[in-house]
Amino acid sequence: MARASFAGRAAIAGIGQTEFSKDSGRSELRLACEAVMAALADAGLTPEDVDGFATFTMDDNPEIEVARAIGAGPLRFFSRVHYGGGAACAAVMQAALAVASGAAEVVVCYRAMNERSVQRFGTGTIPRPGAATTESAHFGWYAPFGLLTPAAWVAMQAQRYLHDFGATTEAFGHVSVACRRHAATNPAAWFHGRPITLAEHQASRWIVRPLRLLDCCQESDGAVAVVVTALERARDLRRPPVVIRAAAQGASRDQHMMTSYYRDSIGELPEMAFVARQLYEQAGVRPHEFQTAVIYDHFTPFVLAQLEAFGFCGRGEAKDFVPGGRIELGGALPVNTHGGQLGEAYIHGMNGIAEAVRQVRGEAVNQVSRVQHVLVTAGTGVPTSALVLGRD
Amino acid sequence: MIARPGITHDNRFFWEGLRERKLRIQRCSACHQLQHPPAPMCTGCHSFELGAIEASGRGTIHSFVVAEHPRIPPFEYPNVIVLVELEEGTRLVSRLRGVAPDDVAIGQPVMVDFERVDDELTLHCFRPARS
Numbered sequence: 001m002a003r004a005s006f007a008g009r010a011a012i013a014g015i016g017q018t019e020f021s022k023d024s025g026r027s028e029l030r031l032a033c034e035a036v037m038a039a040l041a042d043a044g045l046t047p048e049d050v051d052g053f054a055t056f057t058m059d060d061n062p063e064i065e066v067a068r069a070i071g072a073g074p075l076r077f078f079s080r081v082h083y084g085g086g087a088a089c090a091a092v093m094q095a096a097l098a099v100a101s102g103a104a105e106v107v108v109c110y111r112a113m114n115e116r117s118v119q120r121f122g123t124g125t126i127p128r129p130g131a132a133t134t135e136s137a138h139f140g141w142y143a144p145f146g147l148l149t150p151a152a153w154v155a156m157q158a159q160r161y162l163h164d165f166g167a168t169t170e171a172f173g174h175v176s177v178a179c180r181r182h183a184a185t186n187p188a189a190w191f192h193g194r195p196i197t198l199a200e201h202q203a204s205r206w207i208v209r210p211l212r213l214l215d216c217c218q219e220s221d222g223a224v225a226v227v228v229t230a231l232e233r234a235r236d237l238r239r240p241p242v243v244i245r246a247a248a249q250g251a252s253r254d255q256h257m258m259t260s261y262y263r264d265s266i267g268e269l270p271e272m273a274f275v276a277r278q279l280y281e282q283a284g285v286r287p288h289e290f291q292t293a294v295i296y297d298h299f300t301p302f303v304l305a306q307l308e309a310f311g312f313c314g315r316g317e318a319k320d321f322v323p324g325g326r327i328e329l330g331g332a333l334p335v336n337t338h339g340g341q342l343g344e345a346y347i348h349g350m351n352g353i354a355e356a357v358r359q360v361r362g363e364a365v366n367q368v369s370r371v372q373h374v375l376v377t378a379g380t381g382v383p384t385s386a387l388v389l390g391r392d
Numbered sequence: 393m394i395a396r397p398g399i400t401h402d403n404r405f406f407w408e409g410l411r412e413r414k415l416r417i418q419r420c421s422a423c424h425q426l427q428h429p430p431a432p433m434c435t436g437c438h439s440f441e442l443g444a445i446e447a448s449g450r451g452t453i454h455s456f457v458v459a460e461h462p463r464i465p466p467f468e469y470p471n472v473i474v475l476v477e478l479e480e481g482t483r484l485v486s487r488l489r490g491v492a493p494d495d496v497a498i499g500q501p502v503m504v505d506f507e508r509v510d511d512e513l514t515l516h517c518f519r520p521a522r523s
Contacts (some may be wrong), residue, residue, distance in 0.1 A: 130395075145486055146459055148464055156485075159456060206461065209458035266475075
């Protein structure tokens with residue numbers, strides 16, 4: 001695999017976010033603008049410096065509306081990535097590619113949504129049912145039978161994972177306990193001050209068996225933005241650069257959107273294993289060189305599968321890796337030190353990127369000591385992406 | 393109301409088959425590979441010449457979920473949804489009838505059945521089969 005020419009040549013120069021809530025009381029576009037302005041201020045840049053944007057196809061705030069509101073432009077780079085939360089790190093990759101190639105100088109990545117108060121993802125609605133389109137045909141294999149929610153789509157693979165590897169739902173619970181422990185000491189987290197026990201996880205109500213309420217991420221209102229520019233330029237800005245050591249996307253053989261049920265083994269995430277191979281090649285690091293990781297946690301079972309995909313443990317061994325505090329602060333690999341999407345907020349993975357930046361800078365509320373490299377991953381069950389962020 | 397499947401030129405044979413109480417699997421006319429969900433071409437040999445066979449309807453439960461929340465009309469809850477591996481080798485998602493949620497297990501043999509929704513739409517479901 002050729003070493004990617006952009007790896008290590010772009011940096012995150014600023015981060016910004018709104019508060020995370022269940023009802024923001026203002027428009028998604030305003031949330032986007034607040035986060036973008038905060039990220040620019042953090043970087044010591046102004047809207048006039050921005051010449052590019054990157055976001056998700058699922059974001060409902062067009063680049064031109066954000067640009068018009070903040071007074072940015074002209075824009076010479078705008079790019080969006082599909083597949084839900086799988087786009088999170090990919091948007092930053094788009095920005096890194098743009099600034100490393102010279103296509104743009106300052107690219108802001110953002111995700112803003114009133115996901116809890118306006119359009120909940122967990123209610124079982126699908127786009128354009130009955131339309132003669134490829135995506136509607138896809139949903140037609142699932143929705144008419146009641147397999148309608150992200151929790152349900154993930155649960156099908158989670159059930160087989162338990163069967164294949166002899167795990168119990170307590171393995172899911174250890175992930176939830178770790179994230180909630182970290183959220184408990186993060187004032188920005190929705191579940192600040194509210195840790196849970198494994199017993200409370202096991203006693204929480206079923207959503208879609210084998211997933212319980214405490215296996216499911218929150219639904220949230222809020223926005224996060226990050227400013228990406230060339231490493232050389234970032235060195236002259238207000239904050240120490242957080243270097244994008246590696247960035248990769250991945251879709252694997254026989255990939256489906258949340259329903260990759262047709263491969264020989266459905267208890268793993270080969271698309272994330274493919275992303276892992278690319279990241280390790282680009283960054284020249286191995287699993288033991290991450291001091292902390294932000295592992296996308298829309299649902300706990302896929303945190304286990306990701307730990308395996310990245311080689312933190314062997315295939316099927318995550319059930320033995322997660323107990324005993326190993327993924328908590330003070331453990332070998334603290335995961336989701338902000339509380340994750342289970343504990344802090346569900347901003348489609350963008351809040352995890354912000355946390356990874358804080359860990360590299362050394363300013364996280366749950367700071368891990370001597371951080372050199374942080375892994376951050378995007379949505380799972382979908383075509384996905386991930387980043388390795390590191391110190392300059 | 394049940395969310396309607398998007399019917400395209402690639403999958404019409406499947407949904408029309410259900411209206412005739414037939415469970416069909418797409419088959420490549422050139423290399424005879426079976427594939428589900430259907431595609432516009434053979435994923436094995438790249439032929440665009442595709443047909444279909446009628447499945448026996450026998451299979452086993454490869455995985456399953458029990459949907460409890462949210463409760464979305466018109467489904468009854470708890471709703472047992474299964475990933476069936478047909479004896480021909482392809483898999484598909486369906487509903488399981490006639491088994492209590494606590495009694496469902498991976499590996500159980502199942503047999504196809506059909507449920508008419510209205511004049512336009514018939515769905516497949518599965519019921520326990522003797523092994």
